[in-house]
Amino acid sequence: MRFEAETRAALAVTGATGLYPLDIDSDGQADLAMLRAGPDLLLKGGPDCSFAPFAELGFAGGDHWSTAFSATWEPGEALPTLAFGSYVDRADPDGPFGACDRNVLYRPEGGRYPPPLPLEPGFCALSMLFSDWGGGRADLRISNDRHYYVRGGEEQMWAMEAVPRLYGPADGWQSFQLWGMGIASRDLDGDGRPEVMMTSMGDQRLQQPVPGAAGPAYEDVPYERGTTAHRPHAGADGRPSTGWHVEFGDADNDGLDDIFIAKGNVDQMPDTAMEDPNSLLLQAPDGTFREVSVAAGVASPARSRGAALGPTPRFPATIHALRLHGFTGATVRRLSART
Ligand SMILES: [Ca+2]
Ligand SMILES: [Ca+2]
Numbered sequence: 657m658r659f660e661a662e663t664r665a666a667l668a669v670t671g672a673t674g675l676y677p678l679d680i681d682s683d684g685q686a687d688l689a690m691l692r693a694g695p696d697l698l699l700k701g702g703p704d705c706s707f708a709p710f711a712e713l714g715f716a717g718g719d720h721w722s723t724a725f726s727a728t729w730e731p732g733e734a735l736p737t738l739a740f741g742s743y744v745d746r747a748d749p750d751g752p753f754g755a756c757d758r759n760v761l762y763r764p765e766g767g768r769y770p771p772p773l774p775l776e777p778g779f780c781a782l783s784m785l786f787s788d789w790g791g792g793r794a795d796l797r798i799s800n801d802r803h804y805y806v807r808g809g810e811e812q813m814w815a816m817e818a819v820p821r822l823y824g825p826a827d828g829w830q831s832f833q834l835w836g837m838g839i840a841s842r843d844l845d846g847d848g849r850p851e852v853m854m855t856s857m858g859d860q861r862l863q864q865p866v867p868g869a870a871g872p873a874y875e876d877v878p879y880e881r882g883t884t885a886h887r888p889h890a891g892a893d894g895r896p897s898t899g900w901h902v903e904f905g906d907a908d909n910d911g912l913d914d915i916f917i918a919k920g921n922v923d924q925m926p927d928t929a930m931e932d933p934n935s936l937l938l939q940a941p942d943g944t945f946r947e948v949s950v951a952a953g954v955a956s957p958a959r960s961r962g963a964a965l966g967p968t969p970r971f972p973a974t975i976h977a978l979r980l981h982g983f984t985g986a987t988v989r990r991l992s993a994r995t
């Protein structure tokens with residue numbers, strides 16, 4: 657596979673921190689939500705990979721350092737509801753520690769986006785995910801970075817009511833703190849309530865709904881499930897791992913969901929592993945997971961911050977692990993059926 661650089665004018669902007677494809681206007685053509693350190697952009701997709709700013713939606717991104725995004729179509733709406741998560745408020749003279757910016761929620765009205773609702777407090781969001789935990793509505797989970805909120809923060813989930821509100825202990829929501837990075841969700845046991853996995857430093861956290869709970873109550877799965885991926889599984893570095901992107905997918909086409917975790921040091925942090933190979937955790941029929949990334953050829957120790965796990969026409973089970981800083985390179989590996 658070969659790639660050639662051909663950046664379209666509408667995409668040649670500075671300060672981009674993330675790019676999400678979704679069909680915002682439901683015309684069958686993928687559009688883009690672009691996160692930036694600066695005003696976020698919505699770009700309408702056209703034929704031949706062309707993009708242009710949406711003129712008619714009224715969307716006006718504020719000046720935030722955006723580091724998380726999720727979208728959902730709420731009942732009766734033609735346009736998606738868009739959530740943008742913010743990191744540190746760069747304008748706060750007392751930052752960066754304890755200076756997390758607010759997150760914002762764009763709910764459509766009559767085919768346009770009015771100014772966003774603030775989702776406060778913000779705790780330096782690094783991932784967001786709209787998902788139905790079992791309550792019949794897509795609520796908004798936010799994974800937050802304790803490195804910058806320092807104290808007083810926690811993981812969050814917003815109940816997407818007419819006026820969104822944070823779930824709390826009365827709803828069964830249990831406060832916990834992470835060096836929050838990625839979120840992935842999948843109903844691993846088919847009981848209608850999704851499990852959720854969050855990456856962090858040290859233990860990666862696979863959580864399951866508390867049996868019988870009426871609200872969004874989650875608990876860590878037992879250590880014996882084999883999902884913590886807390887130290888490098890190969891090489892000589894025994895310091896704790898740093899998980900970035902996490903994704904569920906059936907990597908070996910056996911009908912059981914597996915887990916890919918992109919790993920890599922934040923930036924010369926001596927308390928955590930510098931040589932941190934990516935993890936591919938293959939699920940066994942008993943629900944436990946085992947590390948197979950070395951055998952699968954995806955155990956790159958390069959600093960990995962994003963990934964996509966999915967099939968391609970040539971390889972039905974393929975992992976694309978994007979390597980770090982500025983997306984300068986990509987590794988594409990095929991997972992052998994023998995693994
Ligand atoms: Ca479109
Ligand atoms: Ca489940």
Ligand SMILES: [Ca+2]
Pocket residue numbers: 905906907908909910911912913914938939
């Ligand atoms: Ca599998």
